[in-house]
Amino acid sequence: MKTQIDPNKYEKVFEKTDGLKNVKTHYCPGCGHGVVHRITMEIVKELDIQHKTIGIAPVGCSVFAYYYMNVDMQQAAHGRACAVATGIKRMLPDHYVFTYQGDGDLAAIGTAETIHACSRGENITIIFINNAIYGMTGGQMAPTTILGQKSSTSPEGRNPQRDGMPINMSEIVALLPGTVYVERVAVNKPGRVRKAKKAILKGFKAQALKKGTSFIEVVSNCNTNWKMTPVEANKWIDDVLLKQYPLGVFKDETGL
């Protein structure tokens, strides 16, 4: 049954951006990646920079981002997205270069590349999806898994004596003089999605200023590996996860 819309009576106020390719994603139902893909590509279209944007896909669930995002992209080795982005941006300083990385990629195996790209103040935008777990490999403990959180490698819950403490990347990179803009956002509610888009937009705009790295951490869900429904997972973000990862602007020297 197709709904008939009378164009004389109705105006379109929201539709899928052609910054996204017309393909179905492989993501689980309810996964936040789709939302962040959408807002990022809406920004690329709104800024009219598709022809000079290059994205870096990580290793992790979003490894196939280049099949979904309608921009030129490179797939980086696990953790190396910021180094790959650095290589591109140094050669093409007037292009827009962004990385799209998960918590394992950015905050475990790629911590050195992340910190040093931020430390050098590479004029790139780092989009960091923090869902506190390893999604693609099947729900193992991430560097951002919170204390007590169960995962397939912390089945009794993350224990600080055995597993160490969770890492708060936004707070860390905000300390580095090379970053110009650091904000943590979430995508579990409509209003938050709007804010997340504003943050990523500012991150992209910051690239043109050439004043340093913009870093946007997006707290997202992994309902499959959290073993929740999508709705429960998005509620758990509010009830639990954001206590470890408070939202807000950690640094803004963009003047925007």
Place this chain on the structure above:
Amino acid sequence: MAKQKGMVVIDTENCKGCGLCIANCPTNTLGFSENFNANGYHYSEMKQDTCIACQSCALVCPDVVITVYRLKKEKTV
């Protein structure tokens, strides 16, 4: 502010039935269909004509399957 009137069109074949649009709809407009799509998901659909074109559903939809329409305002002279 008078509530505007709207309508959503859902690309039901690409809907994964996650239910986030339903949970985030402030007017209980949306619900799961009794039918499945080709992937076996109970897709989301309009259950009643209460849409206010707020776009909440579209904002949280990870699969970007929702198009939102708003009833044009009648021009008064």
Place this chain on the structure above:
Amino acid sequence: MGEKLLMKGNYALAEAAIRAGCEGYFAYPITPQSEVGEYMSVHMPENGRVFLQAESEVAAINMLYGAAGAGFKVMTSSSSPGISLMTEGISYIAGAELPCVIVNVNRGGPGLGTIQPSQGDYFQSTKGGGHGDYRLIVLAPSSVQEIADLTYLAFDLAWKYRNPALILMDGALGQMMEKVEFKPYNEPERDISWATRGKTPDRDTNFITSLWIKPEEMEQVNLRLQAKYKEIEKNEVRYDAYNIEDAELIIVAFGLSARIASKSMNLLREKGYKVGLIKPITLWPYPYKILEKLANNERVKGFFVTELNSGQMVEDVKLGVNGRKPVGFYGRMGGMIYSPEEIVENIIPFCEEIGLKA
């Protein structure tokens, strides 16, 4: 004609890269090749090119991946432990078919080893190093002049085949000062239609990846790679041959060892032994055919391989000779270098063993 200069090998390498149009250099300092980065840090910006000292070899090779993927001529240089760190990235670069030049100024290993010259990375360079079925084009200079010439060639082959090319040299060559003449460089046409420089309305997105999750697709990628490698094997084998016309014994040596062995060959000839020398310039593709041809020649009684390692290239020589003639070996390890006389002392007993007389 070009000017003749007296230059250190490491500087000549860097200068040749700039003359070959290298647009970006990303690397991390390590002895015995740090002069390459030092030279590049001054002269790349002078020429409007990009120089960046990375936080690690891991980052450097991935910066190279990014820059090469955007369609730029790029190079990195390192030494053995640093190359080990890069091998993951090298595998990705080979898998994604990106052109770039990687320089290994080989030092003694394993582990942190020593900073003295070695050829212990032959296997790593020619047989993989990283994971998966890939090949690097491997060039082995044996003089400062060859460092310059082969740097040009490395860029050209990398771009001709969209494949990483590796220059395998050692600390002695890097530190050696010799005269060098930089020939005029003719830039071949470069196709960058595949590169990520921003999607334009006239084309679909370009993406650089080595990931093909469906085995059917991954096999096709591998078949394409193997076909390319076959093509390289067919077209690009390079070696130098000295005194093979009347030779009864063939010495096989590459790089620094070939220089030393060349002196050994002369010493043996003075003693009345008819000795020739094959110096492979491409370590991959390897010059198997000339070895096969010589092995089939009745006059040739045997082969002798000398390397600064425990015996790595000797396996390729044996593959070429294929059991037709005896193959002897002498090597030094851990940064120790043999003298020409030392090689002679080890060749003479081998000659006796195979019944070859002066």
